Amino acid sequence: MKDLVKKDLKYIWHPCSQMKDYEELPPIVIEKGEGCYLYDTNGKEYLDCISSWWTSTLGHSNKRINEAIKSQIDNIEHVIFANFTNKPAIELAEKLVSITPERLTKVYFSDNGSSAVEIALKMSFHYHQQRGHKNKKRFLAILDAYHGETLGALSVGDLDLYSKIYKPLLLDTIRSEGPDCYRCKYNKNREECSAECFEHIENIVKNKHDEICSIIIEPMVQGAAGMKIYSPIYLKKLRELCDKYNIHLIADEIAMGFGRTGKMFACEHAGISPDLMCLSKGLTAGYMPMSVVMTSEDIYNEFYGDYSELRAFLHSHTYAGNAMASAIALENLKIFEEDNILEKSKEKGKLIKKLTLEKAKDNPFIGEVRSIGMITAIELVKNKETKESFNWKDRVGYSIYKIALEKGLLLRPLGNVLYFIPPHTIEEKDIKIMINKCFESISEFFYNYR
Numbered sequence: 472m473k474d475l476v477k478k479d480l481k482y483i484w485h486p487c488s489q490m491k492d493y494e495e496l497p498p499i500v501i502e503k504g505e506g507c508y509l510y511d512t513n514g515k516e517y518l519d520c521i522s523s524w525w526t527s528t529l530g531h532s533n534k535r536i537n538e539a540i541k542s543q544i545d546n547i548e549h550v551i552f553a554n555f556t557n558k559p560a561i562e563l564a565e566k567l568v569s570i571t572p573e574r575l576t577k578v579y580f581s582d583n584g585s586s587a588v589e590i591a592l593k594m595s596f597h598y599h600q601q602r603g604h605k606n607k608k609r610f611l612a613i614l615d616a617y618h619g620e621t622l623g624a625l626s627v628g629d630l631d632l633y634s635k636i637y638k639p640l641l642l643d644t645i646r647s648e649g650p651d652c653y654r655c656k657y658n659k660n661r662e663e664c665s666a667e668c669f670e671h672i673e674n675i676v677k678n679k680h681d682e683i684c685s686i687i688i689e690p691m692v693q694g695a696a697g698m699k700i701y702s703p704i705y706l707k708k709l710r711e712l713c714d715k716y717n718i719h720l721i722a723d724e725i726a727m728g729f730g731r732t733g734k735m736f737a738c739e740h741a742g743i744s745p746d747l748m749c750l751s752k753g754l755t756a757g758y759m760p761m762s763v764v765m766t767s768e769d770i771y772n773e774f775y776g777d778y779s780e781l782r783a784f785l786h787s788h789t790y791a792g793n794a795m796a797s798a799i800a801l802e803n804l805k806i807f808e809e810d811n812i813l814e815k816s817k818e819k820g821k822l823i824k825k826l827t828l829e830k831a832k833d834n835p836f837i838g839e840v841r842s843i844g845m846i847t848a849i850e851l852v853k854n855k856e857t858k859e860s861f862n863w864k865d866r867v868g869y870s871i872y873k874i875a876l877e878k879g880l881l882l883r884p885l886g887n888v889l890y891f892i893p894p895h896t897i898e899e900k901d902i903k904i905m906i907n908k909c910f911e912s913i914s915e916f917f918y919n920y921r
């Protein structure tokens with residue numbers, strides 16, 4: 472392992488990392504994965520509580536998907552997607568149209584989440600330009616949003632950590648306050664809430680709707696912001712508002728799609744259809760990069776015409792419609808249906824929530840446990856009464872992450888928020904291990920903290 476690590480650090484610049492941290496905590500070389508477990512080159516095992524950045528919905532090295540890859544590879548790995556197509560991509564598109572909300576009838580392929588967000592933004596802007604809504608040039612997004620790292624995606628995102636330095640390069644996005652349920656200004660508990668906070672976005676849209684081409688949102692859960700869960704009522708109101716003012720609603724389901732919230736797509740909680748929907752992460756069960764933008768007949772038709780009319784959407788990515796990734800995604804969706812993954816994961820999600828709540832009960836540093844579907848998050852706070860956060864520079868989450876790693880748990884907190892988003896296939900015994908070790912790590916950290 473040592474030689475590999477040395478070479479890694481010599482040649483590789485890792486994502487989302489301060490590389491200096493690797494002096495103290497070098498990268499762990501994973502040799503093998505199976506189900507919820509990863510194994511490093513020394514044979515040490517790690518329980519993957521976060522599905523390797525929210526992708527691995529069915530666990531690592533899934534037998535059926537492995538077989539699907541083997542049978543696809545002997546046919547075709549990849550083929551140009553302009554004027555050519557391939558069977559897995561066609562079947563996947565048909566399947567996606569059948570399982571996503573009804574307004575979505577067309578599938579535009581790409582290869583990562585940020586690209587999907589760029590595509591959705593460009594399509595919406597382009598649509599309105601062609602329709603003659605020349606002033607509809609701006610996007611609206613809410614506070615704490617995360618939509619990816621490319622410049623367009625960063626522009627609609629709102630996490631300073633990722634975007635602050637690039638502000639001079641970014642689009643002039645209109646920003647509204649969004650739901651902030653743990654620190655709700657209206658002092659509502661979740662049962663009483665009727666999304667009173669919606670008035671912010673409503674007022675902005677009333678005043679500026681002729682400048683706005685679309686509103687982009689992560690439905691139900693703001694993932695990167697710390698798994699901030701909000702009411703479906705907010706989404707319902709948002710759909711109505713967008714309809715009223717001729718604004719597209721872009722649902723960024725990149726993280727929450729494919730069952731994470733207990734429904735196949737998070738929009739289903741509110742019973743709404745967006746105009747554009749971005750999918751990636753769980754689409755290929757963590758096997759290969761792929762993303763899609765699903766869109767409506769109305770948007771598609773706006774781009775349909777004779778070549779000389781110059782109304783085509785000429786955006787492209789080389790690996791669009793990749794046959795291998797499509798075959799994997801297709802098998803993933805088959806497994807979801809045949810193995811009843813969604814139904815089974817509901818029970819598991821409930822168990823994770825229950826056990827977490829039990830353990831968290833008397834901990835003075837746990838401000839909130841919040842949960843939806845397969846996601847349970849623990850927000851650590853300095854003061855439970857005032858809900859004061861730890862300073863991000865204290866790196867509380869990161870310290871607990873390191874302790875947990877020693878115990879064979881891959882946690883990767885978001886700032887001061889620890890969370891579980893394990894593969895849907897996790898077993899009960901591993902759920903217990905996950906929660907026990909996580910709370911041992913929390914206790915150890917705070918024992919020294921006081």
Ligand SMILES: *Cc1c(COP(=O)(O)O)cnc(C)c1O
Nearest residue numbers: 583584585617618619723725726
């Ligand atoms: C991960 C994520 C993205 C970006 O996807 P990449 O593949 O990392 O570019 C966009 N939006 C949301 C909600 C995400 O969770």
